Amino acid sequence: MGLTEDKLLYKKNKIKRTIIDSDIHNYTSLDEIKKYLPRVYREQIDLWGWRLPGSLYLNGGTNVGQRADSVPPNGGFPGSDLDFMRSQYLDPFNVEYGILTGSDYSCQATPDADYAAAICSAINEYTLEQWIAKDSRLKGSIIIPKQDPLLAVKEIHRFGPHTDMVQVIVASGAEKPYGNRFYHPIYEACVEYNLPFTIHVLMEGVGINPPTTGVGYVSYYPEYRATRPQVMAAHLASLIYEGVFEKFPTLKVVLQEAGVFWVAPYLWKMDEDWKALRFQTPWVKKKPSEYFLSNIKVSSQPLEPTPNLEMFRQMMKAVYAEETLLYCSDYPHWDFDSPVQTFPKLEDEVWERVFYQNAAELYGLPARKKDDGGIN
Amino acid sequence: MTSVFVGKASEIPEGEKKIITANGRSIGIYNIGGDFFAIRNTCPHQGAALCTGITTAFINSSGPGNFIHEREGEIVRCPWHQWEFDIKTGHMVIDPKKKTKSYDVTVERFDVSVEDKNIYIHL
Numbered sequence: 001m002g003l004t005e006d007k008l009l010y011k012k013n014k015i016k017r018t019i020i021d022s023d024i025h026n027y028t029s030l031d032e033i034k035k036y037l038p039r040v041y042r043e044q045i046d047l048w049g050w051r052l053p054g055s056l057y058l059n060g061g062t063n064v065g066q067r068a069d070s071v072p073p074n075g076g077f078p079g080s081d082l083d084f085m086r087s088q089y090l091d092p093f094n095v096e097y098g099i100l101t102g103s104d105y106s107c108q109a110t111p112d113a114d115y116a117a118a119i120c121s122a123i124n125e126y127t128l129e130q131w132i133a134k135d136s137r138l139k140g141s142i143i144i145p146k147q148d149p150l151l152a153v154k155e156i157h158r159f160g161p162h163t164d165m166v167q168v169i170v171a172s173g174a175e176k177p178y179g180n181r182f183y184h185p186i187y188e189a190c191v192e193y194n195l196p197f198t199i200h201v202l203m204e205g206v207g208i209n210p211p212t213t214g215v216g217y218v219s220y221y222p223e224y225r226a227t228r229p230q231v232m233a234a235h236l237a238s239l240i241y242e243g244v245f246e247k248f249p250t251l252k253v254v255l256q257e258a259g260v261f262w263v264a265p266y267l268w269k270m271d272e273d274w275k276a277l278r279f280q281t282p283w284v285k286k287k288p289s290e291y292f293l294s295n296i297k298v299s300s301q302p303l304e305p306t307p308n309l310e311m312f313r314q315m316m317k318a319v320y321a322e323e324t325l326l327y328c329s330d331y332p333h334w335d336f337d338s339p340v341q342t343f344p345k346l347e348d349e350v351w352e353r354v355f356y357q358n359a360a361e362l363y364g365l366p367a368r369k370k371d372d373g374g375i376n
Numbered sequence: 377m378t379s380v381f382v383g384k385a386s387e388i389p390e391g392e393k394k395i396i397t398a399n400g401r402s403i404g405i406y407n408i409g410g411d412f413f414a415i416r417n418t419c420p421h422q423g424a425a426l427c428t429g430i431t432t433a434f435i436n437s438s439g440p441g442n443f444i445h446e447r448e449g450e451i452v453r454c455p456w457h458q459w460e461f462d463i464k465t466g467h468m469v470i471d472p473k474k475k476t477k478s479y480d481v482t483v484e485r486f487d488v489s490v491e492d493k494n495i496y497i498h499l
Contacts, residue, residue: 243440282437
């Protein structure tokens with residue numbers, strides 16, 4: 001939808017309060033993080049390259065998935081320049097806190113778990129030093145070598161004590177669905193540091209991960225986007241039916257960038273099946289939708305527009321949006337969801353939950369510094 | 377209240393049941409540990425003949441992979457969708473309080489008495 005600058009300004013001024021954005025992609029360039037790697041890997045990279053798997057699909061926008069207008073004045077990669085991120089996004093959109101989710105999860109799809117662990121550490125250190133230390137609005141995600149849960153736990157112990165690292169993040173592409181007990185040591189560590197476990201779409205079908213869907217590889221990028229919920233749905237059912245939330249009742253899981261409203265009929269189906277098949281998994285003590293409400297959050301981006309406003313409101317209720325939905329922009333990616341344009345007008349209390357309070361409670365972030373204005 | 381003769385107590389040994397028709401209603405009479413219980417032979421979900429489903433235990437659990445059998449013989453699973461009902465009360469086990477006008481998950485239950493080794497249900 002094209003908007004003139006005036007209209008955008010008008011809409012922007014309607015943001016009376018600051019927001020929390022739970023998905024901002026700072027550029028965690030391999031070239032930038034290389035200096036944080038141990039010597040052995042730096043030398044290997046010089047001799048033989050990065051040996052990390054890349055995407056199988058096209059992307060949108062320019063520069064492999066970025067907003068065409070997000071290239072910083074210095075010509076760097078979108079999301080690489082904090083000053084430009086401030087002036088293009090954080091300041092004008094009144095971002096009180098932004099959760100950084102990085103840009104490269106390819107290490108989570110390599111078979112060499114030690115190498116993956118080294119790259120994760122490097123990304124985490126880089127994020128702390130080059131981003132979080134420079135702007136108190138920004139909070140970080142601990143990327144982990146999830147193909148080896150014990151190494152992943154070490155990484156959580158390393159960065160978990162740092163209060164500005166507010167979640168653990170993994171790609172949706174995975175060797176096993178995330179409820180599997182293979183991953184439970186990771187959840188024990190997440191609970192110890194009160195860190196949400198965020199599953200971000202990416203790396204499906206890549207490297208050591210199984211194909212993009214249960215029936216194999218799709219061919220095209222829009223097709224891949226359409227099938228992302230299939231993988232996320234498998235993770236959601238797995239987390240519930242493997243009893244993860246009975247074993248770790250305080251664990252919170254975020255489903256990021258796989259869409260929102262598909263969750264509603266999926267929960268209805270799981271609830272109905274639970275009535276009939278409860279005795280096959282008796283450790284699932286509650287209706288699946290109750291676990292969803294108590295333990296799961298969903299990122300808003302990319303939000304599915306509905307045919308009309310009434311349907312939108314019904315779907316918001318059906319996914320318990322007031323409790324579960326986190327506003328996410330996905331800046332600077334091409335499918336950016338603007339804080340002022342994406343949602344139809346929300347009731348004030350719903351807006352407040354989605355754009356601030358749900359994330360504040362999830363990540364333990366303070367109330368706004370100022371009640372009315374934005375960031376100074 | 378009408379008393380309806382079901383049969384001799386010896387006809388329904390422990391763990392067994394008998395389905396009869398009384399005043400036009402199909403009713404299942406169960407012997408659980410020597411006590412008799414009667415419920416309507418109709419599932420409130422979609423109308424299946426509830427008492428033709430298997431009589432079993434409630435399977436509980438202390439955690440993933442663990443199965444604990446409780447309340448042996450007190451549960452009937454509907455033959456169609458396997459919803460579990462407590463034979464002693466007629467309530468759906470996992471949702472005993474759920475009652476709405478259009479969606480009542482409680483099965484009608486009847487009092488049962490044994491007099492001179494004859495079983496009667498009281499409608």
